Amino acid sequence: MEYRAVGSRCAIDLNCLNLSVxxxxxxxxxxxxxxxxxxVDMISLARQCIGVSKYRRAARPSExxxxxxxxxxxxxxxxxxxxxxxxxxxxxxxYGKTVDINELTAGDLIFLSGRLNYYxxxxxxxxxxxxxxxxxxxxxxxxxxxxxxxxxxxxxxxDKSKYRGTKRYxxxxxxxxxxETPPQREIEVADDIKWxxxxxxxxxxxxxxxxx
Numbered sequence: 001m002e003y004r005a006v007g008s009r010c011a012i013d014l015n016c017l018n019l020s021v022x023x024x025x026x027x028x029x030x031x032x033x034x035x036x037x038x039x040v041d042m043i044s045l046a047r048q049c050i051g052v053s054k055y056r057r058a059a060r061p062s063e064x065x066x067x068x069x070x071x072x073x074x075x076x077x078x079x080x081x082x083x084x085x086x087x088x089x090x091x092x093x094x095y096g097k098t099v100d101i102n103e104l105t106a107g108d109l110i111f112l113s114g115r116l117n118y119y120x121x122x123x124x125x126x127x128x129x130x131x132x133x134x135x136x137x138x139x140x141x142x143x144x145x146x147x148x149x150x151x152x153x154x155x156x157x158x159d160k161s162k163y164r165g166t167k168r169y170x171x172x173x174x175x176x177x178x179x180e181t182p183p184q185r186e187i188e189v190a191d192d193i194k195w196x197x198x199x200x201x202x203x204x205x206x207x208x209x210x211x212x
Contacts, residue, residue, distance in 0.1 A: 001096060001169060003190040005181070009038065009082035012190040014175040019197065023175070029200045034182030035193070042077045043106050046132055046140045047151065049073070055148045061087060070130050073142040073149065074109055077132060082178040083169060089127045090118035096167035101158070104166060108133045110157065111164040127164045131157055 003011040014023060027037070049065050059069045064076035071092060075085045085092050093111050101110065114128025131141030139157040142149045170176055181187045185196075 001171075003082065004084035005187045005189065005192075006079040006082060006084045008181050008183075009079070009178060010181060010187045010190055010193060011082035011170075011176055011178050012193050013171070014177060015173065016190075017194055017197065019201075021201065026197060029197050030179065030193070033196055033200065034185065035196075036180040038082075038178045038180050040081045040178045042081055042132070043134045043140075045080055046073075046077055046134065046149075049149050050140070050151060051148075053142070053149050055142050055145045057145075068142050068149070070114075070142045074130055074132050078169065080178075081170075081176075085169070088118055089114075089130045090120070092130060093127055093165055093167055096169040097171070099166050099168045101154075101163070101166050104133050104136045104154070105168070105172065106133055106135055107170055108166050108168050110139060110154075110166050112157075112159065112162040113164055114162075125164065129162075133166075 003013070014026060017026065019026060053065050053073070054067050055069060056067050057069055059067045059072050061072045061075055064072050068076065071087060071089045074092070075087060078085045085095060089111060092109060096109070099108060110131050110133060111127050112129040113126050117126025117128040119126040129141070131139040133154070134140050134151060137154050138151055139154055140149060140151045141157065179193065187193060
């Protein structure tokens with residue numbers, strides 16, 4: 001999956017760089033070029049929103065995490081990790097890797113039908129709600145204005161008749177970094193960061209100034 005930056009943050013999977021240098025060298029290069037690694041625990045952030053964030057249908061993404069609906073909540077969580085997701089549940093389900101719910105891991109998104117469903121061509125496959133797995137057996141989701149955000153057992157969250165799939169955006173084998181980009185750079189996608197590293201190495205080989 002190609003990670004798209006959110007503001008000044010962008011995630012990058014070091015396993016996808018295909019570089020002939022060590023992980024430490026890559027981190028040193030990034031540091032020398034003004035990138036700072038940020039430690040983000042999405043599940044911890046999600047739990048911190050329980051009892052604090054308020055639910056409002058059609059909440060604007062810019063209002064998160066103070067005011068959220070189900071899809072803006074998970075969009076905000078992934079943004080903290082440096083991963084852009086679309087706004088609506090049906091759009092979010094189009095991204096990532098489809099996984100079996102029996103293989104659920106923390107961070108996966110689980111989609112259900114809801115009160116207001118979006119669909120492409122199949123009206124029976126409408127998507128209207130989403131939650132984020134906090135383990136293989138628990139889910140946090142923004143429910144409504146009465147209960148706001150709660151964490152529940154998976155079997156309470158998932159109604160088989162409403163289940164619309166599970167998606168994974170961070171592979172199990174990923175060596176994923178969340179980077180805060182320096183003010184002088186505009187990073188759109190993780191691939192931009194890869195080329196910063198490549199150019200640095202090329203300049204080093206030629207004896208040029210390494211700051212790129």
